[in-house]
Amino acid sequence: MPDDLCGPLTDFIRHLASEKRHSPRTCDSYQRDLLRLARWVAVSGLPAWQRVTNHDLRRYVATLSREGLSGRSIARHLSATRRFYQFLLREKLASDNPALDIRAPKSGRHLPRVADVDQLSHLLDSQPDDPLEVRDLCMFELMYSSGLRLAELASLDLDTVDLRSGEVRVLGKGGKERLLPVGKKAVEAIQAWLPQRTGLASEGESALFVSQRGERLSHRSVQARLSRWGITRGADQKLHPHLLRHSFASHMLESSGDLRAVQELLGHADIATTQVYTHLDFQHLARVYDQSHPRARRDKYHGRNKDENSSGQ
Known part of the structure; x- marks a missing residue:
């Protein structure tokens, strides 16, 4: 690869690390995407970055698309390219930014996988064997009952759940709070968990769900425990937190057909986001x-x- 291509790219990555203080992982991502572009530019016979035109980059986007990259991945490549050319302009190594008005092709939005109602009922009707499994069952019942995101579940405190009224107060994306109903089975699961929690939680810990060490349960631990629950209970697909949220949305829509209500329950700002969860024909x-x-x-x-x-x- 010509030095006229490698040199500025190396300087840009150094700029991200030292001046912008990006993490090594972020720098590696930029470098990987831009090296792919640099190899394509070299093969195309363009010896320097200032020789790359808007038309060239459109051909590059078409190449990425033919190679099977999704619209989201191509958008990431274009974002890195725009940022790189901003640096080249600053260093007077380019006269314009050829990536400015190029947009990635849109990716088709696929319906997420959901669990069958009967399968979920079987998994949630399983009896826990120890205090930690009492906690796990409570988490999974609450996720499926109220359509909670993983972060929303992990951030719950004792005072965010009202068992008498059957409600949970959730802080969603963008710091938006919403009040959600809690189903009968989930209320029963919380009632079974609270006495077990008392014996585990550290003094002063406010989290509803705590680890064996008495601290707030991490996102990764919730994911691992749900996956373990599915394996030990014979689930025919891998269980993960968003599967329960997808299933909640899909099953609610299949029963009610009320897209607006499910939008409110999920905390979506745009109803188009909710439609991705539907199986409505x-x-x-x-x-x-x-x-x-x-x-x-x-x-x-x-x-x-x-x-x-x-x-x-």
Whole structure:
């Protein structure tokens, strides 16, 4: 690879590490993406970064797409490229930023996997064998009952749960608080866990879920315990926290068809995000539209008039 390509790239990575104080992991990510671009530029016969044009980068994006990179990965490559050219402009090694107005192709949004209702019921009906499994069952019941994110579950304190009213107060993304219902099974699981917690929690610890050492349970521990629960109980797929959240959303939508209500429960700012969790087909959405929109209603009166008019012709 020509020095005219390697030198500025090395300087940029050094700039990220020393001036911007990015972590080694972040610097490695930038370097990996930009080295891929540098190899492509060299193969394309462009000996220096200032020779790269907007058209060249569009060809590069097309190449990445053909090689199977997702839209999100290509967007990351373009972000690194834009940042690199900002540095080159500052160092007077380029006259413009050819990546500025290039956008990555959109990736298709896939429905997440969910657990079958009967399978989840079987897994959650399993009896715990020790105090830690009493805690685990309580966590999983609460996640599935209220559609909690992993971070939301781990951050719960004793005073955020009201067993009398069956509610839990959650601090979601962006620091937004929401009040969620807690189902009967989850309330029973919390009632079973609280006496066990008393014997484990360190003095002054406010966390609802604590480790064997008495401290707030970490995200990684929740993930590991859920995976272990699935293995020991014979689940036919790997269990993870978001699977319970996906399943909550999907099962609620299948039963109610109320997208707005599930949006509120999940704490989504945009209803389009909620739609990713659904398994609703177009026919169902069309029926909701026909029944709800004032300009789309087809009531019996209109249908009868249409039939009568047709028969009179």
